[in-house]
Amino acid sequence: MRGGYERSFSERFPIREITPLDPEFPERLRQIPDCPSCLYLRGELPSDHSPSVSIIGARDGSPYGREIAEAFAGALAGRGVSIVSGMARGIDTAGHWGALKGGGRTYAVLGCGADICYPRSNYELYERIAEQGGILSEFPAGTAPLPANFVRRNRLISGLSDAVLVIEAKERSGTSITVGHALEQGKQVFALPGRITDHLSFGCNQLIRQGAELLSCVEDVLSFLHLEREGELLLLPPKEGELSKLQRKVFSALDTKSIHIEELSRLLGLPTEKLSGILLELELLGFSESPKCAYYRRRCFQKTAEKGEMEKRDGAEGPCNISKDLLGF
Template sequence: MDTRQHPLVPWLHLWHTPGLGPATFLLLTAAHGGPRAVLEAGPAAWREQGLDDAAVAFLEGPTPEGVLRDLEWAQDPQRHILTLEDPAYPPRLRAIAAAPPVLYVVGDPRVLHWPLLAVVGSRHPTPGGRDTAHAFSAHLARSGLVIASGLAQGIDAAAHGGALDGGGLTVAVTGTGPDRVYPAGHRDLARRIAAEGALVTELPVGTPVRREHFPRRNRILSGLAVGTLVVEAAHRSGSLITARHAAEQGREVFAIPGSIHNPMARGCHRLIRQGAKLVETADDILEELGPQIFIPREEEGPSPGNEADATAAPGEAPDAEHAALLEAMGHDPVAVDQLVERTGLTAGAVSSMLLLMELRGQVASLSGGRYVRLQPEHER
C-alpha cells in the first residue's frame, strides 16, 4: 500500500504520537493549519508548541507501523476512519471541547448523526435495574432514538439488548481499539451492534484495555447523544462521570429514582439533587426531548414505566407474571415471602418485579420490607 499521499496519514501520524491527546492535537492543527502542515513544520516548531523529545522523534520518523495497521484495518467496507474534517463525522461530537480528532467506526457511521440517547449505569445492577434498562431502551428505540452505551456488563449490556430486541438501533462507544471487544464475552453482542448500528472508539487499532481509557470513552458517549439516562449507579459510579460530561456539554441528564435502601440508587438520587430530570416513565424522556426525535406514526405498544403496561388498558394484555403478582398482593401491605408463597415465584423474581412496579407507580414500599398496591389514577 502506497501511503505517501494518503489523506489520512497526516491525521493518523499525529494521532499516534506519544503524549499527544485531543486538546494538544487541536491546538497544533489550529496553529499550523492542519495535520499535514504540522508534520511539515519541523522540530523547532514542535518544541515551541511544547512537545517533548519522544514526540519530536516520533514525528520526524517514517510513517509509523500503527498508522499502517489502521489503514489496513479500514480496507473492510464496514470499517471507517473519520476525521474532524470528514462530512460523516457526527456534528454533535464535533461541538464538544477536545473532540476526538479521529474516530474508528465499525458499522454504519450515518447512525451517529441521528438522535442518540446514552443509557448508562452500574456494571453490577439489581435484577430490577437490568429489567428497567432493557424495557426503557426497547421502547425508546422503537420511538426513534438510537440507544448508545459502553458495551460493559450490567446496565450497558441491558440497554444495547433492549434496543436490539425492540427492533431499534444501538451504538457502542468502547474503551479499546476497534479490533478489540471488552469484555470478551460480549463478542456476539458487539457483532449484533455493528450489524444494527455502530461500534465507535477514538483509540487506534490494537489498543488494549486500560483503566484510564474509560473516562475518555465516557465523554464521547455523552458527546454523541442528545441526552444521558442513568438507570442505576452507586454513589461513586463511573456512570456519574458520563452524566457530568453531558451536563458540561449542555446535554440533557435524566435519572431514574429507586428505593432509599438500594445502594445502586444513590448515584441517581445524587444526580437528581444536582438538577437531573427525574424520570418515572420512558415517555418522560420523549416529552422532554420533543422535536429532537422522530416518533413513529403507528402505535408501537405501551411505554415501559407507564401505568397502562400493567393495568391492562383496553385492547392490551399485561405481562402474565406481573399481573399475577399484582393480583396476589390484594389491597393490604404484604411481605415478599408472602408473595413468594402466594405466587410460586422465586424471591429474586418477586423482588425484581416489585422494584420495576415501584418505578412504574404501581406499588409502594413500606417499612419492614412490605409492599402495598397503589390504586390506578382512573380509579381514584
C-alpha cells in the same frame, strides 16, 4: 472454524478511520469540548438527524435495573431513537440488547480499539451492534482496554446523545464521570429513582436531588425529545408578520437540538448581549425554549388527536404509568 467466521466478520465490517474533516463525522461530537481528532468505526455512525439517547449505569446492575434498561431502550428504539452506551457489563449491555430487540439502532463507544471485544463475554453483542448500528472508538486498533481509556471515552457517550439516562449508579462510580461530561455539554440528564437503602440507587437519588430529571416512564424521554407516539417530529413555523426580521433570523438558526448561545452567536454574527434579548423575546412568544442555562432550541408542537390543531407540548399527556408505557409500545 471460529477463526474463519471472525475473518468473515472482519471482512464484512472493516474498521474505517474518520476525522472531523470528513462530512460524515458526527456533528454532535464537533460541538463538544475536546472533540476527538479521529474515530475508528466498525459499522455505521449515528445519524445527525435522528434523536439519540445514552443509557448508562452500574456494571453490577441489579436484575431490576437491567430489566428497566432493556425495556426503556427497546421502547425508545422502537420510536426511532438511537441508543448509545459503552458495552460494559450490566446496564450498558442491557441497554444495547433492548435496542436490538426493539428493532432499532444502537452504538457502542469502546475504551479500547474497535477491533477488540471487551468484555469477551459480549462477543455476540459486539457483532450484533456492528450489524445494527456501530462500534466506535477514538483509540487505534489493538489498543488494550486500560482503565484510563474508559474514563476518557465517557465524554463521547454523552456527546453523541441528546439526553443521558442513568439507570443505576453507586455513590461514587464511573457513571458520575459521564454525567459530568453531559452537564458540561449541555445535555439533559435523567435518573431512575430507587430505594434509599439500595447502594445501587445512591448515585441516581443524589443526581435527582441535584436537579436531574426524575425518570418515571418512557414518555418522560419522548416528551423531552418532542416525539409523538408515532415518532413524528413536528415544528410550528412562524406565521408571516408575527416575528420581526431579526427574530426570524435567530429562529431559523435554532434546531430541536440545544445549542449554546456562544455557538449561536458565532453562527449568526451577533453579539451575545443582543442575541440573549432576542432569544428571550422568542421564548416569551412561545417559539423557543431554554432547557438548560445558556442553551437554546426551537420549541416543538404536536397535533391534538381530537381537533387536529397545533398545540404546545409542555409535558407528557396524562399520568405516566411504567408498565403501560414500557409494555404498550
